[in-house]
Amino acid sequence: MKRTLTSLLCAALLPAAAFAADKPAHWSYEGVTGPQNWAKLEQDFSTCTLGHNQSPIDIRKTAKAKLPPLEFSYSPSPLKILDNGHTIQVNYAAGSSITIDGKRYELLQFHFHKPSEEKINGRSYPMVAHLVHRNEEGKLAVVAVLFRKGADNPLVQTLWDALPKEKGEAQEVAGVNIDIGKLLPAAQGYYNFAGSLTTPPCSEEVNWFVLKTPVEMSDAQLKRFAHIYKHNARPTQPLNGRTVQESL
Ligand SMILES: [Zn+2]
Structure with a gap:
């Protein structure tokens, strides 16, 4: 678990120097270090091939159910942003969380994929943001916010205005606060799966x-991200009998 979390947090919280010492295998989204070969790059990556509950998935058949609403309790945070070599990521200040079935999951960070890794009925969206939360037991809950092409997104603009020029550790952007709550769609129905x-x-x-209702970002904003990461999405993985629940 510790190793797993360390690896996760390599992409999340630790400065570049911290994981240089760990010597993680280099991985990418194309070629010999791409998704088809991730499991071969390091012993710890074997789950990428051997796992039966892999993400992302193509959401098609769902079981509609009366699921509890996601209770968001998000506060503003000073902006800490980094290019971790795989995506643009924002590390969030302590104190923001979601509550699911009475359990509190703290928001650690959010980051972006282009196009969306999740597909809905075979179709991906231009981008997705993954909001990564963890509870006291170390269990993770990720909320995916899909983007369609549309109006300028003010929160995204604040981030893009502060894009790091180089890969590396998170930089705090002086005097800039963000409120991740502003990224959420008004309707918060969702798909849920392991x-x-x-x-x-x-x-x-x-x-x-995965929130069912997408939010918008402009074509110019999509292109700005594409300038750094043209394609950073893992292909969809087999369902292997998993049920996708859909809130009413
Ligand atoms: Zn992600």
């Missing part, structure tokens, strides 16, 4: 909540 990290080590410890 899954994994979508990056090595692909650990199967993630409760996924």
